[in-house]
Amino acid sequence: MIGEFLSYGFVQRGLIAGSLVAVVCALLGVFLVLKRLSLIGDGLSHVCLTGVALGLLTQTSPVYMSLPVVLAASLGVLKIMEKVKIYGDAAIGIVSAAGLALGILITALAGGFNADLFGFLFGSILTVDRTEVFLCAALLCALLLFLLFYYRDLMAASFDEAFAHTRGIKTNRLNAVLIIFTSVAVVLAFKVVGIFLISALIILPPVSALLVARTFKQVLWISCVLALSSVWSGVYLSFVFNIPSGATIILINLLFLALAFVYSRVGRGYGRKGKKYAD
């Protein structure tokens, strides 16, 4: 069964792209969740709708059309947070609402591509093409390099942004780079899980990992492992039972979250909270 499943080219591409995107989202998600910016994935995914609608309207690839639109929106979020001095979630809400409204408007004005749009809204991992796989791989490589160089800065800025600033860390620049990475990840991820579920891929694995990990590095590793496991098992189950892959992936992530919560309460438990781990 599994051999047959893996023999299809579209399944292989879907699995590779899904795995790459899942790892990117899991890694980015750790920092976004800790910085309380996790809903940026949700906001930017709504902006994707504008890009997808424009792509379908102009008969170009919705992915390539979405990329500049979402990048512009992410810069918009940064500018609103910086200049208007409002909270990040409100800035995300503004850009999200604008993206969703524009997307709906373009869809309504153009008409006739509702069926195509459905695939983007709820994910169609098995339609990923070769170029998109390469883009996902390039994105993951760039992110790993970024983390390799700025791991400690990112950890310090996620822990305490004001103090990180007083250590000479350019926290605004780090935030900007994180958000730009997120916007590209969101665009590449909407085929995997769909526009409506991207944010779950960014939030759920890191939150589960935060519940069970004992070190920051463990958070990153566990988050990646959970994300990968959810994509592989989700795609396989969707193939076997002929159910939507995006929704299956997210439900598996929710199951992981529930297990992590139980482990954090029972396995690690409150009883050991005060235990001294020093030598």
Add this chain to the structure above:
Amino acid sequence: MPGVIDVQGLSFKYTRTLVLDTISFCVQPGDYVGLIGPNGGGKTTLLKLILGLEKGVGKIKLFGVEVSTFKEWWKIGYLAQKSPVSQTRFPVSVEEVVLMGLCYDSVHKEPTVTNLKEVYRALSQTRTRDLARRIFSDLSVGQQQRVLLARALVSKPQLLILDEPSAAMDSASREMFFDLLGELNQKQGVTILLITHDTGEVGKYISKFMYIDKELVFFGDKQAFCQSQKVAEKLGAFAQHTIDHLHNNGHCPLGCQCDNVHGTMGHYAAHGAEAVHGGREASCAEKNRGVGAPVEKTAVSAEAVFPAAGAEAAAPAQSAGHNVPATQLNVENVSPAATTDGGKK
């Protein structure tokens, strides 16, 4: 010699609300400055501006360098009022948190043995060495604050900027904390700028006071502070507020009903008693001598401002009664060189 913190003509607005108005002062090396003022007076905003976390109008120099181009951040240790992750789980060990205080190359590399030695030195200073392997967010708020002080100290800073750091600490930790700050200032010459409402406890160490209420009301040494007419006018309401709280149930906390008041008002009564009478030790001594007469509601004690200099400044008045209306304090001996009354240049 340039000042450690040199602020000239600093103003700041949150949208339309003026928070700080044309403030100028210069903190010299070795100063221990207590920054006080009412809530909403702009104290925390001033610290944020000094650290470059907010941008205002005017000039701020740290060690002679404009804050926007300042690079030698290891010279500065900063401790905020609240722990950044007191409510959320953030799986980093205490050791890692203190390591964040070192300004080493941002390119990912493991800390060196020297780095770790510095970390454990700082942890020992704040008596948190035994917590080194614990997860930071599992600690109590008071323990977290002591670890964050270690983080501020790990780079051996020449300037410490502290925003009400003792608010979450128990009395023993507070005493240790202020003793440590006093030692750092007196023995190692570390310059300290400290926002505090705990004037009673910290008063014995502080060398200068700064009073901010949107504008710089006062900046100068302790003696001048106690004798400043402008401060007396400003502190009137502040002192009255404390006294009103102490008399909520009609008993003076330092008089015969002391235990009763402590029992019903808890920590606040103790805190207020310290503010009025200059620290727990002095309070107990006065209580034992039986001189803790009820505080007149209309009077403002010089010692409400701070205990050590207050005792000197108010000494003549104390012979007639324990409390001295602030407006009756001697204002003739204020040295113009030692004080910046008003602060605007």
